Each structure stands twice: as structure tokens, then as C-alpha cells.
Amino acid sequence: MTILVSACLLGQKCKYNGGDNFSKTVAAFTAGHTVIPVCPEVAGGLTIPRLPCEIVGGEVINTAGESKDREFRQGAEICLALAKEAQIDMAILQSRSPSCGVRQIYDGTFSGRLIEGSGVFASLLRENGFRVVDVEELEAAEKEKNIG
Numbered sequence: 835m836t837i838l839v840s841a842c843l844l845g846q847k848c849k850y851n852g853g854d855n856f857s858k859t860v861a862a863f864t865a866g867h868t869v870i871p872v873c874p875e876v877a878g879g880l881t882i883p884r885l886p887c888e889i890v891g892g893e894v895i896n897t898a899g900e901s902k903d904r905e906f907r908q909g910a911e912i913c914l915a916l917a918k919e920a921q922i923d924m925a926i927l928q929s930r931s932p933s934c935g936v937r938q939i940y941d942g943t944f945s946g947r948l949i950e951g952s953g954v955f956a957s958l959l960r961e962n963g964f965r966v967v968d969v970e971e972l973e974a975a976e977k978e979k980n981i982g
């Protein structure tokens with residue numbers, strides 16, 4: 835399989851705060867497959883570190899109130915092109931990110947409240963017919979397999 839993965843899940847320090855979200859489950863699941871690591875926010879020209887962003891009324895805004903919508907959308911398009919070129923079979927994406935979140939995102943009030951919804955990149959992948967999986971879904975499924 836060819837699997838696109840949020841780069842932070844593979845240990846790349848591309849998070850807004852300069853950290854990563856390394857996942858042992860993702861590393862084990864993708865072993866032996868072709869892995870395409872992408873960070874749509876960095877691809878869109880944003881720096882590490884950067885201010886956290888949320889989607890406010892459909893527009894991506896950072897905690898200083900600046901619009902980062904153009905960067906988010908450009909980065910998502912660049913990573914979509916990579917997904918198409920590589921003909922990926924699925925994407926495993928980081929939870930709750932305004933780019934990569936698959937099932938939930940923060941509600942745009944910067945208060946830690948979650949709502950149902952997807953980040954800019956996850957939505958674009960889905961609109962283009964790609965299978966997107968939230969890393970927490972994968973981790974839960976793998977855990978169940980190990981118990982069962």
C-alpha cells in the first residue's frame with residue numbers, strides 16, 4: 835500500500851510548537867509500505883514554531899487574529915497533488931488539527947472546545963475521494979486487535 839501520513843505522526847518536529855506527535859502504532863502499521871509524509875501547514879509556507887490556528891467561520895485564523903487561510907489552503911493543495919501523484923491508498927492523519935483533523939476540530943473560539951468537523955487538508959482529501967483515517971481510530975482498532 836501507499837500511505838500518506840501526517841509528518842508529525844512519524845516524528846517530524848513540524849507542529850506549531852516545534853514538537854511532534856510520534857505514534858508507535860503508525861510506525862508499526864506503515865512498516866513495509868510506501869509512506870508519503872506531509873505537513874500541509876509547512877508546505878503552505880508557515881514557520882516552525884507558529885501561532886496555533888483554528889477555523890473561525892470557515893476561515894483559518896491564528897491566536898493573534900491574523901488570517902492564515904491562504905497558507906493553509908495552498909499547503910493542502912500542494913499535499914493533495916502529492917497524494918494524487920503517489921496514488922495513495924489511504925491517509926492517516928493527526929487528530930483535531932485545523933489541517934489534518936478527520937472527525938473533530940476546535941470550535942474557533944480558542945477555548946479548547948471541540949466540534950464535529952474536519953481540517954482543511956482532511957476535507958480536501960475526502961472531497962477528492964481519498965480514504966482518510968484519524969490516527970486515534972487506527973490506534974483504537976489496533977489495540978482491539980491485540981486484545982482480541
Ligand code: SF4
Binds near residue numbers: 841842872873874934
Ligand atoms: S499540519 Fe498536520 S502534519 Fe503538520 S503538524 Fe499539523 S497535524 Fe502534523
